[in-house]
Amino acid sequence: MRVFQCAVMGSGGVGKSAITVRFINGSYLEWYDPTNRKQFSVDAQPCLLEILDTAGIDQYLTLNDMFIRESEGFILVFSLCQRDTFEEIIRTYDAIQRIKLPEGNQRVPIVIVGNKSDLVDEREVDSTEGEKLALEWQCSYYETSARISTNITAVFENIVRQLRRNDSLKKERDPNHHNRRKRMKSKKCVIL
Numbered sequence: 001m002r003v004f005q006c007a008v009m010g011s012g013g014v015g016k017s018a019i020t021v022r023f024i025n026g027s028y029l030e031w032y033d034p035t036n037r038k039q040f041s042v043d044a045q046p047c048l049l050e051i052l053d054t055a056g057i058d059q060y061l062t063l064n065d066m067f068i069r070e071s072e073g074f075i076l077v078f079s080l081c082q083r084d085t086f087e088e089i090i091r092t093y094d095a096i097q098r099i100k101l102p103e104g105n106q107r108v109p110i111v112i113v114g115n116k117s118d119l120v121d122e123r124e125v126d127s128t129e130g131e132k133l134a135l136e137w138q139c140s141y142y143e144t145s146a147r148i149s150t151n152i153t154a155v156f157e158n159i160v161r162q163l164r165r166n167d168s169l170k171k172e173r174d175p176n177h178h179n180r181r182k183r184m185k186s187k188k189c190v191i192l
């Protein structure tokens, strides 16, 4: 089974862990399997998703770069109640493009997530702003609530669909792509 690797990125406190826990565990902010893996089906096809919840390391830029290199898809989370977190995902997006495009990636799978949609009275970012950004980046935009479980599965299904689309595009261009990717992975060494 194809294992997809995706990273959940965004400022501290926007709900990255809450979204990951909600997806993996179905609960709100309770302990979950630290490997952050979930097998599920998208469009009746099974897949295994490995989710890197970039917990508490947002500020260390070099580590962030390493997470970007390690991941194939990106869930960029901001809080609908905190405008500066919306600006932050734009910086992360720029870093992703800087690192991923030279690797020959045409289009990097990205989902923009505006979290805490349940806090309607505290909203600082309008839906149209998220939608506009998604149009510009040619990706999807979802407003979620990890707390009341709104749109969480949809986010992860969307990233899997984008990753699969990229797989089939790469296969069309280079039928041996998948094998080469595996070989490269097994040689890699990460020093922390």
Ligand SMILES: Nc1nc2c(ncn2[C@@H]2O[C@H](COP(=O)(O)OP(=O)(O)O)[C@@H](O)[C@H]2O)c(=O)[nH]1
Binding pocket: 010, 011, 012, 013, 014, 015, 016, 017, 018, 019, 029, 055, 056, 115, 116, 117, 118, 119, 144, 145, 146, 147, 148
């Ligand atoms: N109201 C509300 N609070 C949330 C939601 N998601 C996360 N939180 C709260 O936001 C805080 C930070 O969440 P956390 O998942 O630790 O953020 P992280 O730093 O991005 O991993 C916690 O107090 C959560 O309870 C949500 O969808 N709605």
Ligand SMILES: [Mg+2]
Binding pocket: 016, 017, 018, 053, 054, 055, 056
């Ligand atoms: Mg966290």
